[in-house]
Amino acid sequence: MKNIIKIAIAVVILNGAARAGMAEANYYELKDAAQQYVTFGAQASVGEIQNQILAKAQELNLPIQAGDIDVQRQALHTVAIASYTQPVEVFPSYIYPINFRFSVDALSMAGLGPTRP
Numbered sequence: 001m002k003n004i005i006k007i008a009i010a011v012v013i014l015n016g017a018a019r020a021g022m023a024e025a026n027y028y029e030l031k032d033a034a035q036q037y038v039t040f041g042a043q044a045s046v047g048e049i050q051n052q053i054l055a056k057a058q059e060l061n062l063p064i065q066a067g068d069i070d071v072q073r074q075a076l077h078t079v080a081i082a083s084y085t086q087p088v089e090v091f092p093s094y095i096y097p098i099n100f101r102f103s104v105d106a107l108s109m110a111g112l113g114p115t116r117p
Contacts, residue, residue, distance in 0.1 A: 012092070016089075019090060020098070023086050023088050023098055027102070029056075030060060030062060030064075030082070031102045033053070034053045034102070035106070037049050038071075038078045039106040046071040046073050047071075050070075050071045054069060057082075057084075062084060068083055070082070076108045077107050077108075078107075078108065079104070080104050082101070082102055085099050085100070
């Protein structure tokens with residue numbers, strides 16, 4: 001009986017850790033995608049980059065809205081900031097809200113090659 005209780009506790013802890021880990025993995029996948037969109041989106045408008053980030057978040061089933069993503073560009077420097085709160089069931093019938101926030105930026109080097117006479 002003692003071993004069954006220990007196993008049940010271990011299963012509950014592992015379940016919560018796995019769910020929190022999946023939320024973290026989705027966060028990093030979204031952050032990496034946003035970094036790629038900002039880095040390689042020199043020709044894209046800030047609205048297009050924002051829509052790409054939002055589409056990736058929807059693909060990952062993340063609770064993020066268009067207003068949670070801010071993309072700004074000043075000359076060659078582009079910055080994307082996003083934040084959202086994801087509810088994670090860490091214990092059966094207990095949902096813990098985890099806040100995620102990231103900022104990615106890139107400097108476009110397009111068109112900075114040597115000038116030709």
